[in-house]
Amino acid sequence: MRPSLKILVLVKSAVDEAELKSDASGRALLAGAQTKISTFDKNAVEAAVSLKERVGGSVAALSLGSQDSRKAVKEALAMGCEKAALILSDGPLDTVATSYYLAAQIKKAGGADLIFCSEGSSDTFQDQVGAMVAEFLGLPFIPYAKKVDLENGKVRCEQILDEGVRVSEAGLPSVISVVSEANEPRYPTLLQSMQASKKPIEEVPVASLKGPGLPGTAIEVLDVIGHSVARKRVILEGTPEEAAKKLVDELRLEGAIK
Amino acid sequence: MADEVLTYSEDPALAAEVSAAGLETARALGGEAAAIEPDDAPAGRRASSKTIVAKGGRKARGDEEAIASAISEIAKARNSKVILIGSTKSGRAVGARVAARLGIPSLGTAKRLQVEGGRLVATREVYGGKFLARVAARLPCVAAVQPGTYQPGPAAESRVEVYSVSLKEPTVRTLEVRPKPSNSVDLRSAEIIVSAGRGFAKREDLALAEGLAKVLGGAVGCSRPLSSDLGWLDEGRHIGLTGVYVHPRLYVAVGISGQMQHLAGVKDSKLIVAINKDKEAPIFQSADYGIVGDLYKVVPAITKILASPGA
Numbered sequence: 001m002r003p004s005l006k007i008l009v010l011v012k013s014a015v016d017e018a019e020l021k022s023d024a025s026g027r028a029l030l031a032g033a034q035t036k037i038s039t040f041d042k043n044a045v046e047a048a049v050s051l052k053e054r055v056g057g058s059v060a061a062l063s064l065g066s067q068d069s070r071k072a073v074k075e076a077l078a079m080g081c082e083k084a085a086l087i088l089s090d091g092p093l094d095t096v097a098t099s100y101y102l103a104a105q106i107k108k109a110g111g112a113d114l115i116f117c118s119e120g121s122s123d124t125f126q127d128q129v130g131a132m133v134a135e136f137l138g139l140p141f142i143p144y145a146k147k148v149d150l151e152n153g154k155v156r157c158e159q160i161l162d163e164g165v166r167v168s169e170a171g172l173p174s175v176i177s178v179v180s181e182a183n184e185p186r187y188p189t190l191l192q193s194m195q196a197s198k199k200p201i202e203e204v205p206v207a208s209l210k211g212p213g214l215p216g217t218a219i220e221v222l223d224v225i226g227h228s229v230a231r232k233r234v235i236l237e238g239t240p241e242e243a244a245k246k247l248v249d250e251l252r253l254e255g256a257i258k
Numbered sequence: 259m260a261d262e263v264l265t266y267s268e269d270p271a272l273a274a275e276v277s278a279a280g281l282e283t284a285r286a287l288g289g290e291a292a293a294i295e296p297d298d299a300p301a302g303r304r305a306s307s308k309t310i311v312a313k314g315g316r317k318a319r320g321d322e323e324a325i326a327s328a329i330s331e332i333a334k335a336r337n338s339k340v341i342l343i344g345s346t347k348s349g350r351a352v353g354a355r356v357a358a359r360l361g362i363p364s365l366g367t368a369k370r371l372q373v374e375g376g377r378l379v380a381t382r383e384v385y386g387g388k389f390l391a392r393v394a395a396r397l398p399c400v401a402a403v404q405p406g407t408y409q410p411g412p413a414a415e416s417r418v419e420v421y422s423v424s425l426k427e428p429t430v431r432t433l434e435v436r437p438k439p440s441n442s443v444d445l446r447s448a449e450i451i452v453s454a455g456r457g458f459a460k461r462e463d464l465a466l467a468e469g470l471a472k473v474l475g476g477a478v479g480c481s482r483p484l485s486s487d488l489g490w491l492d493e494g495r496h497i498g499l500t501g502v503y504v505h506p507r508l509y510v511a512v513g514i515s516g517q518m519q520h521l522a523g524v525k526d527s528k529l530i531v532a533i534n535k536d537k538e539a540p541i542f543q544s545a546d547y548g549i550v551g552d553l554y555k556v557v558p559a560i561t562k563i564l565a566s567p568g569a
Contacts, residue, residue, distance in 0.1 A: 016520065017385035028389050028427050040500070094363050095354070098324045119500060124384045125392070126366030131322070131354035140429035141322065162269070162346045167434040168319070170423035180500050181486035181493070218396040227383060227390040229525055232546040233438070243549045245560035247531065250547055256508040256529045257474060
């Protein structure tokens, strides 16, 4: 085992989908919407912090976004990351540009042995940044890991894929995305949350990471509109037998069953 | 003429759907679509008018990095405008790597793709499925195609070109693959699904859901806690944002409260039935028919009616 394992975890600030409202025409009111740490990023932080607790080393968090992202970063610090860096960008960036800057900052900071991220963000769930960061850094990428272990200087994962479970192994450094089933993220105590505000957050202006061949943002969100399917919402009353009979009759009328 | 659109999925059934999306997109762009296949793909399912067989591709199976490298090479050589990848877990990693490698934008899992003003516009679910976003990407770009959203066209006469890909030693080594249990199903194509949630007290009680699914001729699915936390059912049956998206004719949610993350996966069901003892459960807001009651009484009652001859 190398003397000090450097673990990095990527976190992002996401619009809280449970609180997101729409206007009269159904358009999402994204301006000023409430944000939080992307739900599944907590699983990535938990995987990173618990690995450190098992095998030693250090854990840092890395994020990209506006000043508003400090809240998400602080949550990662409260969960056990020791320090953090926040790449400050003025406007939204697409996944390629975001990953390019994350990779550039990782390189600038001297790299990491293991880079954790979540399987996708809870707001737009594009599920791209982990693979893209790996590509920009020229590293292996192990997506959808449920179990992560270090053995003889290699990382061994159980991946939950469409075809089943794949047990795989890669050298360090590697990028790993963690499924939300991997663990139960810890709740920081009040004390941990207070201590987190004293942990350092390095702010990195996005302009300082610009290099040759930089991908610009080539994506535009045209609109975000409420997606509700009108449902009948009929409650069938009666005893279990009566309700069951009514249901079967309705389903036959609908042609849903024969 | 150049291949305007390249399509790929490691899943043969999904590959045919992605080909259909490719043909439609190519038509809108005034070009051709070509499907990329490894050299061990089952013959006879070709839906594209052009197929690029990646020679040596069979060795890349399961190696997303190598597949992405091969697709990038082919896209570059042909100056392709759009690269469509089937949105499986593995496919999304492939697509993201291709986009980063080529430095082009990438659209996450899309339900619909349209060409507008020289850009590719994806319609996709966001914010836990509560909203639909329309997102435009400048060409060239990559997009992931949601399974079950495009009808595969008939297998067509396909012109085959062979392309030799250069493969490197994989950086992620597969030690073992444990396939899904043999009793598992592909819920994405199920017409009727009975889905079980936290309302079931014990694993053995799932027999009630199985019994109902059997008389309905359907399959059994579940909400996240049953597969992930309790391990009562395999991960392939987990329906929702981080599991599979389904679109059956009939979806019966039994003992499922209706968390937003679960609802994201069932939105495209034609008819939703909810059985739950809590009349305040959010699932009733998203159901066509609801029964407020004890699933241990209601489910056997429904099964009994459906099982009785001449009912």
